[in-house]
Amino acid sequence: MSTTPRARVGRPRATAGSTQLAPRDEILDAAAALFVENGFAATTTRAIAERIGIRQASLYYHFAGKDDILVELLERTVRPSVEFAKTLREDPSLASAAALHTLAVRDVETLAAAPHNIGTLYLLPEANRDRFDGFRASRRELRDAYGAFAMDAATDALRATWTLAELGAAIIHLVEIVIPLRRDGEMIDAVRIADACLRLCGLDDAAIAAATGR
The missing domain is CATH 1.10.357 (Tetracycline Repressor; domain 2)
Structure with missing residues (x-):
């Protein structure tokens, strides 16, 4: 009898890392660059995730939203x-x-x-x-x-x-x-x-x- 593999529950994983920073610090660094370059209001969490080559879900593992990112920065x-x-x-x-x-x-x-x-x-x-x-x-x-x-x-x-x-x-x-x-x-x-x-x-x-x- 064949079985269907169960989906693994846990942290969404990044598909690419562009720096040697830890994932949380990599998000902060990318967000800082975008906030300064484009303005806070114009920057989306999707843009931050795309900047470092991760899924948006991976960003939300670390931060609830861009307000939380700016607070920490x-x-x-x-x-x-x-x-x-x-x-x-x-x-x-x-x-x-x-x-x-x-x-x-x-x-x-x-x-x-x-x-x-x-x-x-x-x-x-x-x-x-x-x-x-x-x-x-x-x-x-x-x-x-x-x-x-x-x-x-x-x-x-x-x-x-x-x-x-x-x-x-x-x-x-x-x-x-x-x-x-x-x-x-x-x-x-x-x-x-x-x-x-x-x-x-x-x-x-x-x-x-x-x-x-x-």
């Missing part, structure tokens, strides 16, 4: 710096000015390494939806970490005229200048951007040299 530009800020706060031997400078350098490097300059999508209207609350909360946490370090490092005159939130917002925007610099093909110098963050706090060249050990 944006979170990856922020969470490493948030976690690094926590590490810096736990070091009692590190002065606030040095911590601020170190965090700014790391943050610039993270943004400079983000796939396809995904930071350009920070201002997407879609990023204001509830689905992106986690990303916005992470970015506020990073802003407040900058603000706390900056208020401790700032001159008395500056502390008298700025709030922690204002100073944190100014510094995070200064750090994120790396995004348009990268878009325009300009040179990115993480140390110079971090130096500018300390100058924003009112520190002069001598104080910056002392804070950075130069």
Whole structure:
């Protein structure tokens, strides 16, 4: 008696792999490229799957939809710096000015390494939806970490005229200048951007040299 083979249930498998990335990271990389090239609204999950030669069902094994993909891409530009800020706060031997400078350098490097300059999508209207609350909360946490370090490092005159939130917002925007610099093909110098963050706090060249050990 002949039997019919039973269909195997499980993860849909890719038919072709174009990079050495893990499947989830390959999807993220392809999506980042398409979001930046064509815009988020114009990019479909089918287009993302076709970009790397997999079935659309394989993409849905990893992500529920393109909103989830964008959330993870944006979170990856922020969470490493948030976690690094926590590490810096736990070091009692590190002065606030040095911590601020170190965090700014790391943050610039993270943004400079983000796939396809995904930071350009920070201002997407879609990023204001509830689905992106986690990303916005992470970015506020990073802003407040900058603000706390900056208020401790700032001159008395500056502390008298700025709030922690204002100073944190100014510094995070200064750090994120790396995004348009990268878009325009300009040179990115993480140390110079971090130096500018300390100058924003009112520190002069001598104080910056002392804070950075130069």
